[in-house]
Amino acid sequence: MVTKVLCVAEKPSIAKAVANHLAGGQVQTRNVQGNPYVKNYEFSYNFPTWGQCSVTMTSVLGHLTSHEFDPQYKSWRSCDPSALFEARIDTIVEDDKKPVAENIKRQAAYNKVLYIWTDCDREGENIGTEIRSVATQGNQSFRQPGNTVRARFSNIERAHIINAARSPVQLDEAQSNAVSARIELDLRIGASFTRNLTMSLQPMLQQRSGEDRSQVISYGSCQFPTLGFVVERYIRVRNFVPETLWGIKVMHEKDRIKVNFNWARGHLFDRMAVIILFERCLTAKTARVTKVQTKPTSKWKPLPLTTVELQKCGSRFLRLDSQRVMQVAEQLYQKGWISYPRTETDQFDRGMDLRALVQKQTQGGPWTQFAQDLMNGGFSQPRSGRNNDKAHPPIHPVNFVVPASLSQEEQRVHEFVVRRFLACCSQDARGSKTEISILYGSEIFNTSGLVVLEQNYLDVYPYDKWTSSQDLPDFREGEVFEPTEARMNEGQTSPPGYLTEPELIALMDANGIGTDATMAEHIAKIKDRDYVQTRPRARQQRQQGEEEEYEPAEAAEPDAGAGRGRGRGRARARGGRGGGAGRGGGATTGVQEFIPTTLGVALVEGYENMGFETSLTKPFLRKEMELRMKAICEGRKTKAEVVHESIEQYRDVYIRTQQRLDSLRAVTGTLVGTPGQNGILVSGTE
């Protein structure tokens, strides 16, 4: 008698891959009525645990169930928003998931073992328990521990999958409970604060703007900190006070080459001190070469590609915002050209056959020759980063596609993924760096030169720039010369720029705001809510010695009235009459910068003016949530305890918000609707 096993994966692609690995060719594929993506794969397999089995492998599409308030709370006017802190929450299957749930229920009736193949992360454990609960409706016996198991796997290589099939483990209830807690808290707090903010502030907004569109003012544990980052930078720009600074410039011409030496101190904010040091230079008359050192140097090839990195590079190099990059990457994934685009992993599994993947890229495209060279001995194992989500490999091309068959945007993203992958499999660029130091008076000045000897990965990865500098003349240690030119210069510190999209993504990543799959959505959300606006950043004045930025091939878009360039936020001496910011001159870089609207600033300042110890706009609350989830995972706390203590914390903020809503109204009243500024607060320094 064969045992019947029902396997359920988190997504159709995993179901298909696992079925093919286990079945060894003998697979019967059946459609599932009502859903075009989910398939049932039938085959037989000999599990060590149960012997020869008849297996049905299917999948869900992410979370199977949703959570909503009891219908009596559906209308916004049905209750005080704070009632949502304790309102009953129903677990339901949305209409579009019903065919998926029905399929599992029906299959469950015929099967003896439920084998869960969701991703091995917290959400995966939770989706696993959702699957078990739906399956149990069709077959009570899955309630018994031995009848429901899960697979432990971190990639879909054949050997790895077969090993996972041979050693089933239990679902991790604690991890699943941690996710349940997060779901409940996000729903209760998000819905109550959103209703309260919207109903309290909307009348004023409409009155001011004269519009009657129903604008939602939402609160979410991710969208608010995201807004907070944008506002914080904006305030820093607005409050920036330039400081005057002084430096010493030394130039010497030798062998018809002009060499600029940089003062080791950079600059000082004390004019008299610089005058004294400068005069010592002039008194000394001659400078002496104290160091001439030439040594090999290299520029490291990039790390394997994660989602966060893809989004940052998309903003920087491809002229696509993070949400668009993800949409395009998703399309490329579904068409089978690239691997799963949502991954935190920046290390390739040792067992992966990377050469086979490189080989596929020798079939065409502008990188053909480079890929061929890698196959002819240039291949080098990619570097390993520090992150591994144990669910997905780094993003890489999985097949060859003729670029012309893709849309324009798809081509850009695909080309980036391929070039990044080939760069990872190539070698670091190598060069030779010469450093020269001189002692002039009491002061040290340095200069350096670079000769790029081997481009290596740079040949396929134009997004990185590393170019040879002008040749340095021949200096000898101990050599004495009288500098051609020495002068004191005055400059000013320049303000930081507004937050750019790659910076925002980096901040969210570092502070655990959102996941690789959702960060772009949170950014899109605060734009959609009219909390922030974006505009192309004006091109920066290039500083001498600064690395060149990669510029997209397309012509720059016209400047959307931005007008002014911005400094980079680092103190830097500039020549001339202390002209602070560079002049954009109408040209823009590809990168977008974020500026909060009056509404966005009002929300953040309104909450901050209330002076709570728990700040809704700072990332700490989300970090706290992360710690509490971890406590549940490690069995130090129960879900009920965490939900209770978090709700009480937010209830406190809610009550005090209510009491101080006047403060919020007052600030909003002064800021919203500043005439003629299209909702953008202009910097106070302008």
Add this chain to the structure above:
DNA sequence: GCAAGGTC
């Protein structure tokens, strides 16, 4: 009309 997280 509300959140954030999966996935298509």
